[in-house]
Every structure is written in C-alpha cells, then in structure tokens.
C-alpha cells in the first residue's frame with residue numbers, strides 16, 4: 339500500500355478537518371476543561387466506527403479510540419487544550435477576541451485534528467485490506483496538569499506497538515532529541531501569627547520557613563550535577579508587614595535529564611524542607627504536584643518520519659495573512675540560528691518554510707519538559723514538527739494563536755499525511771517495526787517504568803480545576819455536539 343492512500347484520504351477530508359480545527363480554535367478551553375474539543379474529536383471517531391473509551395485514567399476528557407482487529411497496533415496522540423490569557427483574532431495585529439480570554443497559542447487545535455486526519459486515513463487503509471489496528475489517544479491537559487501521565491499509568495499505551503505524534507511549529511522535521519524529566523512540588527508552611535512589633539516572640543513566621551528553604555535551594559544549586567535545574571516562586575507570603583505570616587506557600591521545580599537524577603535531587607529537596615521547618619520552628623508540608631519523565635528518543639522512527647516527509651515534499655501556503663503575520667514578527671534571525679546556512683537563507687525570505695529538513699536536535703537534551711516523556715517510556719514514540727506557523731513564530735505568542743486559526747491548517751494537513759504515511763509504513767513493514775522495537779529495548783524498554791506521580795494523586799485537585807461533567811454526544815455534527823448554543 340502506497341503513501342497515496344494516505345494523502346488521498348487526507349485530501350478527501352480537507353474541508354472537514356480544516357473546519358474542525360477552526361471550530362476548536364473558536365472554543366478554546368484550558369487544561370482538564372476541554373470538553374468541547376474532546377466531544378468534537380470523539381464524535382468524528384465514533385461515527386467513523388472507532389471504538390472509543392472515554393475517561394481513561396479517571397480524567398474525564400481523556401480518551402482512547404481504536405479501529406481494526408488483530409495484527410500490529412500503531413497509534414497517534416492528539417492534544418487539544420488552550421492557554422489562558424492568549425485570546426487573539428486571526429489577524430496580523432495583536433487584538434484579542436475577548437480580553438484575558440483563552441487562546442490556542444500552542445496550536446493544539448491543529449494538533450488534535452492533524453492527528454485525527456492521520457488516524458482516519460489509516461482506518462481507510464485498514465478497510466482497504468491493510469492488516470492491523472490504529473489507535474487515536476486523546477490526551478488532555480498538556481499545558482498544565484500533565485494529562486498523559488495519568489493515561490500512561492492507567493495502561494492507555496500498553497498494547498500499542500509504536501506511536502507517532504507531532505507538534506505545530508514553523509518547519510518540517512522529525513524531533514530526535516530528548517528533554518528534561520521534572521518533579522513539581524507545592525510547599526505549604528504553617529506558623530503562628532502575632533503582631534510583628536508588639537509581640538514578635540509569640541509568632542512563628544511561615545514566610546521565614548519558606549525563605550529558609552529557598553536559601554537551602556540556592557546552596558543546593560552549587561552542588562547538583564550541571565544539567566539539573568531548580569526553580570521556585572513564592573505564591574503566598576503573607577498579607578501585611580506588621581503581621582507575622584501564619585501561612586505561606588511556594589512552588590518548586592526540579593529538572594534533570596534522567597528520572598533517577600530528579601529523584602535524587604527531589605529527595606534532597608525534601609530533606610531541606612524538613613531542615614527549614616526545624617530552623618523556623620514551623621510546620622512544612624511538601625506535596626508533589628507533578629512528576630514526569632524526559633522523552634526517550636527513537637531515532638529509527640525519526641528516520642522513518644524523515645523519509646515520509648521527503649516523499650511528501652514541501653507544500654505552499656498562499657494567503658496574504660501569512661506574509662503579514664511573518665512581517666509582524668520582525669527580526670527572527672535568532673530563531674533561524676538552528677537551521678543550516680542554506681536553509682536559513684531560504685527560510686529568511688519566505689513567510690512559510692516548508693521543505694522537509696533533518697532533525698535539528700538529534701542527540702541533544704532540550705531544556706523543556708513534556709508529558710509525552712511518560713509515553714516514550716512505555717512505547718516507542720516518534721515525534722515531528724510541521725510548519726503550521728510563519729517562519730520564526732514562537733509558541734505561546736499572539737501570532738501563533740492567529741496562525742493556528744487561519745494559515746496553519748495547511749501544515750496541519752501535512753502532519754496528517756506525515757503521521758498517516760509513517761503509521762502505514764509501520765503496519766506494512768515488519769522489519770521497520772522490529773528495528774523500532776529493538777532501539778526502544780536497547781534504550782531501556784518499558785519494564786522499568788513506574789509513574790513518578792503518587793497513586794492517589796487527583797489531577798483536578800492538584801491543578802485546582804473542577805472536574806467537568808462530561809458526557810460525549812458521539813456525534814460528528816457540530817450542531818448535535820452543542821456548538822450552536824455556544825455562539
């Protein structure tokens with residue numbers, strides 16, 4: 339079966355997928371509250387005959403949709419959460435739709451639908467005689483809350499042979515690098531309030547406890563291995579200077595390339611918190627609010643993605659808005675630094691840079707963290723970026739929101755084809771599958787995976803979000819899905 343099978347299937351749904359991405363863009367919801375997007379995506383999958391399990395890992399908007407029987411199982415992931423405060427029109431000037439409202443600044447409206455296009459295309463190929471199954475894993479709360487961690491530990495990826503995923507960006511390339519594992523902690527300190535001038539001896543300052551812990555963290559920085567990163571903020575430090583603060587809270591992150599190193603430094607951090615409690619004569623409570631793994635790369639899958647992109651070739655975006663958005667970014671030479679000089683010259687002169695290129699991060703550990711890390715510990719994970727945004731567009735910018743609701747859909751359809759094509763290759767090429775699995779095993783396999791989150795962690799409670807009442811309509815039609823009420 340050829341790549342054409344996939345590209346034709348995606349092109350046949352061009353309008354449907356484009357409209358769906360725009361619709362989700364128009365209904366931006368943040369972590370764990372993304373009922374609109376989840377409903378739309380589930381609706382399309384259910385109507386196409388996918389078996390859908392909703393509420394995976396006890397997360398209401400998390401779902402796994404499966405098509406096909408027997409044979410190898412390949413999968414893709416779809417994110418769909420938005421960001422707070424990034425509301426923006428699909429225009430080339432900064433202009434919110436709703437001041438302070440949510441917006442798709444990371445292009446996750448494209449992310450969810452691009453992966454959907456791939457899953458639907460592979461389902462078509464299965465109908466046409468291809469042996470195997472395809473799984474679409476709907477993964478909420480990437481921007482905050484680490485939804486995939488709860489899905490991973492609930493077994494959502496256990497019977498999948500390989501997953502191919504992507505992220506919006508401004509070039510077309512596989513992602514071959516790793517990134518940092520991270521632990522997040524909330525620290526609550528309880529002391530004793532009193533008048534700061536009249537009776538300081540009667541008080542015990544919760545803020546002092548926090549400051550002592552922060553001082554410890556500063557000293558720790560000198561003696562942790564080089565790539566470890568420690569950051570903190572005080573989220574509550576008291577209300578008035580003449581009152582000894584009875585309660586104070588802070589948030590802390592520990593990052594390192596390996597899970598083991600994060601565990602070690604986190605254990606030291608907990609001991610430091612005990613020390614701060616002793617020194618300040620206060621109670622210190624440490625709650626773990628996040629714990630994720632770094633990404634384990636799979637270069638074999640990266641190469642397969644690169645080959646598929648090479649077969650697809652570049653694409654074009656013909657929309658004056660693309661040029662205007664590109665111009666609004668001003669000088670992007672900093673972002674272009676990562677390209678080789680030839681590509682840099684061509685990218686500099688165009689609104690969109692769409693020729694497929696080799697991975698820019700092979701062998702590197704990126705200074706970021708993603709909940710895809712946990713997925714990559716359980717199943718071979720291939721990742722890629724496609725050019726949904728004008729050259730040099732930073733994620734979480736208003737330009738990224740504008741492009742995600744307009745000129746970005748061409749790059750999204752490209753992602754559908756690149757993912758779909760790579761999944762098709764995995765299903766038809768037993769040797770490739772074996773190589774992908776061999777690399778995964780060589781890098782440690784799945785057996786050592788143990789979620790870094792405590793068993794009783796409640797994602798809603800940890801993020802301070804109310805659990806939504808979510809009952810999917812299972813309808814692909816927007817009116818039936820409730821869109822009409824929202825406008």
Ligand SMILES: [Zn+2]
Pocket residue numbers: 444445446480505
């Ligand atoms: Zn993102």
